[in-house]
Structures are given as structure tokens and as C-alpha cells.
Amino acid sequence: MCALTQKSGVKQMFSEQDRIRILEQSLSMAPVNVQLELTEACNLTCSFCYNSRNPVESSKYEKIIEKLVQEGVMEIVLTGGEPMLHKDFLKIAKICAESFARVQVQTNGTFLTDDVASYLNKYGIGNINISLHGCEQTHENLTGVKGSYQRAIDGIKAIMKTDISLCTNFVLTSQNIREFQEHVDRMYNMGVKLFSLTRFTPVGLGSSSRFLEVSIDELLEVLRYTNLRHSQDKELNFLLANSIPLCALPDDLRNHCNYCHFGSSRFYIDVHGNVLMCGMSRIKIGNILEASLKEIKMNSDIYKCHVSGAKISSPCAICRDFHLCRGGCRAAALAATDDYFGRDPLCSRCMACN
Numbered sequence: 001m002c003a004l005t006q007k008s009g010v011k012q013m014f015s016e017q018d019r020i021r022i023l024e025q026s027l028s029m030a031p032v033n034v035q036l037e038l039t040e041a042c043n044l045t046c047s048f049c050y051n052s053r054n055p056v057e058s059s060k061y062e063k064i065i066e067k068l069v070q071e072g073v074m075e076i077v078l079t080g081g082e083p084m085l086h087k088d089f090l091k092i093a094k095i096c097a098e099s100f101a102r103v104q105v106q107t108n109g110t111f112l113t114d115d116v117a118s119y120l121n122k123y124g125i126g127n128i129n130i131s132l133h134g135c136e137q138t139h140e141n142l143t144g145v146k147g148s149y150q151r152a153i154d155g156i157k158a159i160m161k162t163d164i165s166l167c168t169n170f171v172l173t174s175q176n177i178r179e180f181q182e183h184v185d186r187m188y189n190m191g192v193k194l195f196s197l198t199r200f201t202p203v204g205l206g207s208s209s210r211f212l213e214v215s216i217d218e219l220l221e222v223l224r225y226t227n228l229r230h231s232q233d234k235e236l237n238f239l240l241a242n243s244i245p246l247c248a249l250p251d252d253l254r255n256h257c258n259y260c261h262f263g264s265s266r267f268y269i270d271v272h273g274n275v276l277m278c279g280m281s282r283i284k285i286g287n288i289l290e291a292s293l294k295e296i297k298m299n300s301d302i303y304k305c306h307v308s309g310a311k312i313s314s315p316c317a318i319c320r321d322f323h324l325c326r327g328g329c330r331a332a333a334l335a336a337t338d339d340y341f342g343r344d345p346l347c348s349r350c351m352a353c354n
């Protein structure tokens, strides 16, 4: 039984009624966005990757997509591994474009030729998010593959010739963070206006590269720079892919606070149809080919505690701003404490925690 009625000695800022209301709403809600992993395989060897690089691809994608359509999912993000390595990638992209309101592809960009971009454009793919982690040498040091930078740049240029919207994703690590400004300049000069940023989380293959973690001060410097660039050009936008605890953010950076949407409006499904809390934590809560999402949510204690916040460790749980960041990134907490409901390491500045 989920610890929804758990009592602690301290005053709860997030009341029991709040928790139950959030849980009830969440159980009946169709997820807006699902990230669907097409393959675990990848042609790059990123040292930080949360995935496995195992050569296993989804063989049941048609059934999975059918189930997601029945569930009322609005938007799908095709990911991996490298999704474009799937032998049926173009066919899958077409089926998805015909089945969902919006389709995105998260890719390393190395297979995005003009021809492929033009097919994706014809199908009506909404957005392509290309991973690019710095200037040429740094990007290739991180991906481990020579030529991967230029191929991603060619991929960006190919997408720019189409109507598909483009975003680039930069994983913030100790190896590329000092190049962030130069990277933004280069991309901006190419016409890129949308950036997503992911803070490196030491999970999966990346768990043996903890030296890649960035400090809170480095992260704040990057966020401050994004605010500066946005103030100079309002069309230039930066999105943070994973949640940052509010208490880690000074007043001028509070615009970067967001709670993790995985497990409420967003789900992650692996190559076997397993529903995961998120791609990084890889905590399995059920299988979409065996049960409905509602049944999966109802039968998973970890899911219920995630959305209700019931098991989050007490400094966060008693914080009056808990509803804003919900304690930050659960995958980061899991990596740091071995506990999914533990403390996000960036929460260490919280007055209540010290």
C-alpha cells in the first residue's frame, strides 16, 4: 500500500487532501506525451548515455502504437538508442504521423540526409531534436565517433530546408560546459533558435562517468547565460529537459524551475512495451501490451507515490514550494542516493536540508 497516509512529526505543507486529489486526477488522465524507444542500439558511443547500446530493437511497435492511440495519447517522441537505426524507421514515422497529433524525433542527426528529411517533412513530422554537445572536438570526444559532428551539422541543415521545427539538445557535462556559449553562438549563426539542455545524470552506461557531472555553480552560470541570450532575442529559447529543485535556483533563475512531468502527462516506453517512470531511471511499472495505462498506474505503488509525492524525503516534502519542483529529478536522486524518492543532489542548497 502506498504511503499516502504516512504521518511525520513535521507539519505537512502539501496536505493529504492535495495528494489524494492529484492522484485521482492523474489516474484518469490520458498522457499527453509518450517517448517511445525504437531500439537500444546506437551508432555513437556517448560516454554519458543512460541507455545500454544493446542491439535490441522493437518488433512490436505496431501493437504498441495501436495501444497508445486507443489510450488517447496526443504526442509521440521517437527515441532510442538511435531511433533512425531501426530497420523500419521511416515506416514507423509515417504510421505515427498518421496516428498522433504531433510527432517528434530525438536523434543524433547522423542519418538525416536531405532525402530522409524530405520524407519526414512529407509525412508531417512536427519537430526533430538533434543532440549536439559542443564544438567538433568536444562533441566527438563525448560521442566517441569521428565525423559525428559534421554529420549532425549536415542533419541540422537538411531539417532547415523543410517545414519541420528544429531543436538541438546539449547534455551539460564537465567536458563541454565551458564551450556552451561558443556552441550557442555557432548554432545561432546557423539559424537555430530552440535549444534543450539536459544536465548529465550518471545512470546506465553513464554511471561509470560520474566525473562528467557539473557543479551547481557551473549550471547556474549556463542558465544565467540562457536568460541573457533570451533577453537579447526573444525568439531564442532554452528548455530544460530535466527538473531542477527550486531551492537550487536564485531569484533571477527561478524561471527555470519545473517539476518532472514523467508519470503524469508524460510516459516512457521501452523496446519491449514496458512502461518506465522515465528513460533515465528505467523503473518499470508495467507493460502497455498487457494492461491499460490506467491499470498500470493503479497497480504501481511507485507511480502513485511519484505523483502524490508521498514518499519524497522530508526536507522536500515539508517545503511550501514542493508543488513547484516536486523535489527535482527522480533519476538524479536515484543515481545519488540509490533511492527513487531520495534527494536530488542539487537540493543541497535548500535551507531545510542543511
Ligand SMILES: C[S@@+](CC[C@H](N)C(=O)[O-])C[C@H]1O[C@@H](n2cnc3c(N)ncnc32)[C@H](O)[C@@H]1O
Pocket (backbone or CB within 6 Å): 042, 048, 049, 050, 051, 079, 080, 081, 082, 083, 106, 107, 108, 129, 130, 131, 169, 170, 171, 198, 199, 200, 201, 202, 203, 206
Ligand atoms: C539516449 S538519447 C536517444 C536519442 C538519440 N540517440 C540522441 O542522441 O538524441 C536521448 C537524449 O538523452 C541524452 N542523454 C543520454 N544519456 C544522458 C544522461 N546520462 N544524462 C543526460 N542526458 C542524457 C542524449 O544526449 C540525447 O540528447
